[in-house]
Amino acid sequence: MRDSEDLQVLQDRAVAAVALAKAEGADDAWAAASSSRSTQCQLRDGVLERMQHSHSRRLSVDLYVDGRYFSHSTSDLRDGPLRDFMAEAVALTRALQPDPHRALPDPALFEGRSGVDLDAVDPSLAKLDNDARQALGLRIDARMSGKPGVISASSTVVDGSHASAHASSNGFRGGHASTFVGTYASVTLQDEGDRRPEGGMGASARHLVDLPDADWIGDEALAQARARLGSRKGPTTTTTMVVDRMIAGRAIGALLGPARGWAVQQGQSFWADRLDERVVSPVLRLTDEPLLPRALGSRHFDGEGIAARPMTIIEGGALRTMYIDTYYGRKLGVAPTTGGSSNLVVQPGEGDLASIVADVGKGIYVTSWLGGNSDSTSGEFSMGLRGHLIENGRIGAPVGEMNVTGNLLDLFSRLTRVGGDPWTYGSFHAPTLVFEGVSFSGT
DSSP: HHHHHHHHHHHHHHHHHHHHHTTTTOOOEEEEEEEEEEEEEEEEEEEEEEEEEEEEEEEEEEEETEEEEEEEEEEEEEHHHHHHHHHHHHHHTTTTTTTTTOOOGGGGGGTTTTOOOOOOGGEEEGGGOOHHHHHHHHHHHHHTTTTTTTEEEEEEEEEEEEEEEEETSSSSSEEEEEEEEEEEEEEOOOOSSTOOOEEEEEEEEEEGGSOHHHHHHHHHHHHHHHHTTTTTOOOOEEEEEEETTTTHHHHHHHHHHOBBBHHTTTTTTTTTTTTTOBBBBTTOOEEEEOOOTTTTTOOBBBBTTOOOOOOEEEETTTOOOOOOOHHHHHHHHSOOOOOSSSSSSEEEOOOHHHHHHHHOOOOOEEEEEEEEETTTOOOOOEEEEEEEEETEEEEEEEEEEEEEEEEEEHOOOOOOEOOOBBBBBSSEOOOOOEEEEEEHHHH
């Protein structure tokens, strides 16, 4: 079924679900019908290990009945079962406790929806058959398997499509179709004794032609594993930290995690009462960009139908906007923005990793985060890591068994440089980051 046909079928199902909910006595309803297809091809040491296909359909409906609210879902979208499902769902919702803050979004929030073409569907992926998937995986594998010191190597190719359509009893109609494809590699090497350093690389995109070359994926995975040979426990020190662009999103994600209406309302946000207060480095400029063509997080509207618009999140050292859906907006008495992020984009600076390391001279280059946690109320955090020493302006010996600890607001007040090399194969577009005076614990 073509995407346009699939979307129309889903839109009809969502509209039908709303009508059935109203007929059963619901005051209001929001229905979302979706369809997903995916295929995963996985090879290990050049041999096909798994070829898995999946296809699912689902309808979820938010019901508002006599001041009560609940969300229900079903995988059976046929007329008869859907009618029975809705009768039971309305009855169950009616038995719950009232919640005066639950209501459909104001239709004014639906207005101004952009018509920009997000170019989210790659037609060529419909022609990607199992032989082509396996051939792509074998190209990646050939860059790793059989190389000196390699114990095992795996390559994975994943692709699929998703379509969803929404309808509400107060006038919302909208749908979205997209495709995705990703290539991934991992390799394990033999090191001294029982050490088995690993390396990996992967990227995802909406269009196949936007992915990095398959040879590069395999080469980078092997290079990362080889760079870990001879790794030792790192030092306890306070020094400059250089964070690789591919993992910078996790640190920024921890910073933004409590910048949400639910966290503020529940007293679990260190951002509460800090909106527009300068507390982090002015070097960081972060925007939410939902209308970027081909980007993985792009959308015309969010899950509540709020029309998508670019938002400035952090600028001038201050948080300028929080993620607030309509429910918590009512609880907090503030206007809603949107319930969650789309594409988070760090405004790039200048320089790539090599030039940044040369300028830093001495420090720790972090390539992986290993576990850890952060407190959304205080901002205190501790994260395990592995990476490399930076010595004489070069990436040096591999280190691990280290932790970086501190407070997130303090850490981001120490951000001194943002690179010009953003990683864009995800919904977080971040470049290399440099922090001064960071505390590490190791030997």
